[in-house]
Amino acid sequence: MSNVKTRFAPSPTGFLHVGGVRTALFAWLVAKQSGGKFILRIEDTDQAREVQGSVEHIQESLQWLGLEWDEETYFQSKRLDIYKKWADKLRESGRAYADPYTPEQVQEFREQAKRDKQPFLYRNHRPDPPAGGPPIWDGSQPLRLKSNPKGYSWHDEVMGDLHSGEEVIDDFILIKSDGFPTYNFCHIIDDHEMEVTHVIRGQEFLASIPKYLNLYEALAIKPPIMATMPHIMSEMGNKKLSKRDGAKDILDYRDEGYLPEAMINFLTTLGWNDGTEQEIFAVDELIKKFDISKIQKSGAQFDERRLLWLNGAHIRKLSLDDLYEKVAPFWPEEAKNADESYKKRVLTLVQERLKFFAELPELTRFFFIDLPINPELISTHKQLKNYEHSRLKELLETTLESLQQSDFSADDLKERLNKLLELTDEKPVALFSLIRIATTQAPASPELTGSLHTLGKDKSLSRINSQLANF
Known part of the structure; x- marks a missing residue:
């Protein structure tokens, strides 16, 4: 299937952690094993949340791991005219309308629904359509989808056959009053126009898929193949891994001397295996063996000790020359004047013990300087x-x-x-x-x-x- 095309579409709101990287990695593997394409799209329509430098950080993180993308980097903020065109199509066909309500009015609707012991739904408060033509929209008000409440059944490559009722379908915003589209709208347009065949995303989006399906129908667009990644769980195993639980910037691992191939091995096997007892994989092996249908449905526990073990295993597979090149920034200051042959002799001694390169100074400093006696x-x-x-x-x-x-x-x-x-x-x-x-x-x-x-x-x-x- 050389026409397979996947994407990684992060928001530039901070550093890239292991959950996001695993999503990118799985999308990259699906593309590479079929001779397809993997693209990078920056979803930067929420300008208020954008963190300066995030785009460069995302790109640097992917490049460190070797997850090169096949086309230019796309930015949603540069595609506003495209989203406006599709929004106008929906409005002209009667499937979108301008939201005339103030926040105070919406709050009153919510309170009334609460008093009536009913769920609040925007679709119960649609304004009357104008006579003799499509709804008018001058861009100063949010534009909402006029949903078609119905149940859905769909197949997810990881989660299996899924179902939802019409109660989860509502009129959501397509274009905000500032002219920027919402994620719920523009990612569907982008995936269609960029000919994405497989959408691989995190479990946090699973509840939104019914409304995406509703929008696909309104746009007369065929949905792509979907695969939902289960959460990466904390080391305690009882909740999703977060920054509070030690979820680190992926480049922190690079700076501590983890190998990209070890990180790829670790993240791929975090919730996936090929049905054998094998644990150590080269990247080329993973491209050949990866099967998205073998990803477990439940969350996989993040295990820092296993990552250390895998990194050590990949370090031991390196030739002496490769190891010498990779550890160059990590030598202790006292080693700067030592000759190459001596440092290589030292490396042959510590290679079996080395779990990550930042350990090198502690393990080798005594080879280059007389340390003070410590009773x-x-x-x-x-x-x-x-x-x-x-x-x-x-x-x-x-x-x-x-x-x-x-x-x-x-x-x-x-x-x-x-x-x-x-x-x-x-x-x-x-x-x-x-x-x-x-x-x-x-x-x-x-x-x-x-x-x-x-x-x-x-x-x-x-x-x-x-x-x-x-x-």
Whole structure:
């Protein structure tokens, strides 16, 4: 189906978070797997809510993820004449009318409906149509759809077969008194004129679909294929994820050193799977395997720990050269004068532990600078805190004596460390933790043999001596 066309149509009212990105991603996947097109449309008709810089932020977010759009970026604010033309068609056919009521009059209608214990509906207060022609509208009043109350049945690619009654159909505003169209009107016009075949949107729009169907009929437009994405739920699982629950700007993840391919993997599998146990997918795999009908109807729980795990898995798949290129902005300041070969040796040690690139300074700083002795690293260490200082000193002196005889090759270091275990009758978790702390002054570090080999003999022995001087 090369004629498939999807869209992402955000409002420029703030940063792009994971819910919006997942909607864009699913639309992009549907287009790409069929050889179709994916377009970006900015729905900026609510000028009062627009946040400066949001458009650029949206574009930058999509580009970081690799969700490139196929045509120019469309702006609804530049298409007002098009919406006016379609609004006039509705008015001339008797399917739209000027709303003559003041806010005070509308409030009185609402209060009367409440007293009558009836739902308030605008369609119960339509003005009498003029005799001998279509309703008059000079643009100074809102223009409302003259709805045709009826029930609807439709199919949603995710939610299945759905139904609604005529009680949810009402006369809604098409064009506001400021000349700008409402979302409910202009997105339907845009999807039709831009030949969008699949509309993929969030669950918050589900209740509005009956009135969209009513408008499609009034415009004599065939509805597109619809797919409604369930909410992304908070980590507690009891409500929709929001900013209060830690929903972050998607570019914050970029700035913390998450890989775009890991974020795509995470968001695609947030409520979707291919029917197998596979969890780690390349983007090309997802394009081939994605099936919108396999998205679960219920909300998927946002799991930050799973995102970290997936990001770490994708980091481990990188070649050393790719990893070196991607972590370039994240090295600690102390590494700026280190040569490339040394930094690559460091990366080979931390690649297995790295969950996101912003961890790099904490994991690697000790490779580039002698950190000050921190006695608490030993005194609070689970395996070392109950040791007498005299015993700790004895263990380090024995270690120093052995390592002074080493050529510091990886094989020799490994052999000597194992012999130290026999000589001291200590468990690896205790002795190796002591040596690691003495040589790194870090709460966590890579595998000990590799760390010592990379640090080199002079630096390793000097640091052990410094630790001994503090006992």
